[in-house]
Amino acid sequence: MGVGIEVKDLNAWFGKAQVLKEINIKVGANAVTAVIGPSGCGKSTFIRCLNRMHETIPEARLTGSVQVGDMDVYRPGIVPADVRRRIGMVFQKPNPFPTMSIYDNVSAGLRLNGYNKRRELDAAVEHSLRMAALWDEVKDVLKKKSGSSLSGGQQQRLCIARALAVQPELILMDEPCSALDPISTGKIEELIFQLKAQYTVVIVTHNMQQAARVADHTGFFLMGKLIEYDKTEKLFTAPTDKRTEDYITGRFG
């Protein structure tokens, strides 16, 4: 089941450059939340702060608190790998492990965390691939073909399946469709819509139509600040902030 997120006073830096300023936001469980904004506004950094990926970049640091479900993500002593296991991530460019078969890709998160029971792995792989709407296309070549031999759209669905296999409570997607054609994008959007029955999804996107299509709530970021956060319908039809209006009507960005 999905979990809610509560972010308090989040600030983030790369070296001396501050990329996020005083972010406060509450995201509901089992909903899709979109994060929009122009390039460099900090939206990717924002979701990378939610699963402690931000700190994997040298010189990156942050202050503030993030609560995901019952987990205080930045509590001293908590292991970042444990956080990331509970919060799945899908990246901008499909990044299947190139030397692994489709099966090994999907089961990687489980196997490399020490689960080795064959029957359970088989079941998890099938379940995850079905969830990601890829099962029918790859079920006959699971162990014969490598992840990177698939098409771009299939690779991204493979990456979604790989993230789902570890049974996260929250799924973060960082512009998951920006490298895909419209048909693959449509498939992934449909998938996102189905995922929210079981998961909480936060998706970063450049594409405002995409946000309008898939998200229940949308947040607008500008220059490292969360300018406006509201129901998607409201944000796109009656924004309260002038800057949001300027952005969604295409006056900048």
Next chain:
Amino acid sequence: MPSVSRPVSLVRRLTNFGFIGLSILAALLVLAPLGAIFGYLVYKGIGSINLAFLTNTPRPVGEDGGGMANAIVGSVMILGMGSILGVPLGIGAGVYMAEFGHGRFVNLVRFTADVLNGIPSIVVGIAVYALVVLPQHHFSALSGGVALGIMMIPTIARTTEEMLLMVPNTIREAALGLGIPQWRATLQVTLRTASKGVITGAMLAFARVAGETAPLLFTAFGNQFWSLKPDQPIAALPIQIFAYAISPFDEWHRQAWAGALILIVLIVVAVAAVRVVTSRGSMANNA
């Protein structure tokens, strides 16, 4: 616009033909020395290779027969010990440089590896003589393995580093994003992704030291008799070839050729075997 097919001009066709010809010529020139060496070795050596050569130890001058069985086994032992030392240390240093090192220390390690790579092999032999042979009070197979292992380290470390740096960062992020602990992500995802190149580096280093003679003169020393003891002097093919080649006896000359042929076959077989074993289970080929 309707496409009109025009005949390609004569100049363009000639230029095209000329450049393809030149690149084929270059490729043949690269293959030629290897072909020539291997061909000449087979021509000179194959006649002296028989069961006795592969199973007997050397006989005194004047006696017919005798072989290099002890040298073949000795080379395998020394190279095995060298690889046990050199491969893990080399890969470990490469992983450190590419994945974990920051700042000055990493530059120092890299610089040291490059210098070590350029040190003449006989100097490595002398160093190991001082470090291992003198404290032990005698030559030994082990010290030969240490010398070859040390020579393998820099090549393996640098190729491992280069190969790891070619792995896109998105792969590391994907692994970390799944909640895989850093050490496991590095070993089982990043290193695995680079494994083909890393193995090539290890094989290059192995093939290079397999023919080394100089560092073994002060360490393994050579031995005319059977020995399987790691703490005793041991025969090795390069030493045996050297000793026989500079001798004044025709029979020993023929055996030196045969020994050289066996050495090359040994290297080719080892490299091919490692390739076959390590390519199992990897999907790199049908990507």
